[in-house]
Amino acid sequence: MKIVRVEAVPLSIPCRYGAEGWTLGAGGWKALDFCLVRVDTDAGITGWGEAFSYSCRRAVVAALTDMIAPIAVGRDATDIAGLHAEIQKRLHIFGRFGITAFALSGLDIALWDIAGKAASKPLHALLGGARREHLSCYASLLRYADISLVARYCEQALGEGFGAIKLHEVSEPVIAAARAVVPREAALLLDVNCEWSVEEAIAVGRRLAPMGLEWFEEPVFPPEDGTGLRAVGEACGIPIAAGENCCFATQFAALFDAGAVQYAQPSVTKVGGVTEFRKVAALAAERGIKLAPHSPYFGPGALATLHLIAALAPAARFEYFYLWADAALYGDLLVPARGDVKVPQGPGLGADPDPDVLRRFRVD
Numbered sequence: 265m266k267i268v269r270v271e272a273v274p275l276s277i278p279c280r281y282g283a284e285g286w287t288l289g290a291g292g293w294k295a296l297d298f299c300l301v302r303v304d305t306d307a308g309i310t311g312w313g314e315a316f317s318y319s320c321r322r323a324v325v326a327a328l329t330d331m332i333a334p335i336a337v338g339r340d341a342t343d344i345a346g347l348h349a350e351i352q353k354r355l356h357i358f359g360r361f362g363i364t365a366f367a368l369s370g371l372d373i374a375l376w377d378i379a380g381k382a383a384s385k386p387l388h389a390l391l392g393g394a395r396r397e398h399l400s401c402y403a404s405l406l407r408y409a410d411i412s413l414v415a416r417y418c419e420q421a422l423g424e425g426f427g428a429i430k431l432h433e434v435s436e437p438v439i440a441a442a443r444a445v446v447p448r449e450a451a452l453l454l455d456v457n458c459e460w461s462v463e464e465a466i467a468v469g470r471r472l473a474p475m476g477l478e479w480f481e482e483p484v485f486p487p488e489d490g491t492g493l494r495a496v497g498e499a500c501g502i503p504i505a506a507g508e509n510c511c512f513a514t515q516f517a518a519l520f521d522a523g524a525v526q527y528a529q530p531s532v533t534k535v536g537g538v539t540e541f542r543k544v545a546a547l548a549a550e551r552g553i554k555l556a557p558h559s560p561y562f563g564p565g566a567l568a569t570l571h572l573i574a575a576l577a578p579a580a581r582f583e584y585f586y587l588w589a590d591a592a593l594y595g596d597l598l599v600p601a602r603g604d605v606k607v608p609q610g611p612g613l614g615a616d617p618d619p620d621v622l623r624r625f626r627v628d
């Protein structure tokens with residue numbers, strides 16, 4: 265089965281999260297950027313993948329179109345590992361991590377979708393089988409930087425049935441306001457997106473320790489500072505989570521070697537797709553490190569994460585990005601009900617994107 269076409273499908277879907285002002289790179293959260301990856305084969309099977317592209321959509325589209333598609337077209341769609349390894353090697357000179365890894369992740373996910381469809385099996389069956397039919401989600405709140413807003417949205421998420429909430433806040437009074445409304449029987453996670461130096465993170469972490477946070481995510485900059493992460497965890501006694509900014513299993517191995525994390529957070533649209541996520545899962549299992557996949561996604565990356573958690577990390581929750589978009593690619597498949605989502609059971613990823621949404625929200 266040969267790959268006959270690899271196409272980037274860029275989308276922008278407006279969204280709201282209840283506040284404004286939280287930026288990502290030079291962009292923000294007024295719309296969800298997507299770089300979907302459509303792969304067609306000569307067997308008539310089409311696969312869909314997703315490359316991370318929030319606030320970097322055009323760069324990822326260019327990497328996919330100009331650097332990856334020309335290598336992939338004409339190749340055997342069933343040799344995922346071989347093609348993936350060759351692309352990593354041929355593109356290493358352009359930067360091992362970041363945009364090229366995001367684009368390769370999108371191709372990889374699409375090829376696994378094709379593999380599942382060709383076998384008439386859901387992706388999780390190719391990964392050893394689902395150990396769960398439903399997954400618990402955590403509500404991953406965006407940054408409000410406001411005491412009353414954070415309390416309001418924590419209460420709203422709890423009322424909808426979420427049993428765990430993640431904050432993206434860096435102000436201690438705002439974090440305390442959330443803890444005041446999230447009861448101790450619900451998990452509270454804190455992600456500060458690499459806000460502090462090691463010394464600052466230790467100081468803040470010691471003050472936060474009595475709050476009983478389940479994890480302290482990416483407390484320091486730079487994210488690959490494994491020694492610093494370990495020092496923060498040891499000093500404040502809160503389990504450390506990190507890894508959404510690691511690409512490929514090699515970067516996770518370095519974090520693990522440093523004793524940096526208790527929770528590893530591979531992100532399927534960034535880490536190198538299903539192929540590299542599996543390697544990270546195996547490495548984490550060997551080292552006794554828990555998996556907590558990063559998945560603030562609403563496309564094929566979200567579906568792939570559901571299959572990966574169900575098969576390889578059944579104790580993990582699914583990260584549900586707590587925002588409201590103007591359209592959904594899969595109807596209500598990814599909308600949690602009482603804090604749970606179903607593991608898809610159809611072939612491959614289990615669903616294809618809604619063609620009407622692709623048409624309405626396609627951008628350049």
Ligand SMILES: [Mg+2]
Nearest residue numbers: 455481482508
């Ligand atoms: Mg994070």
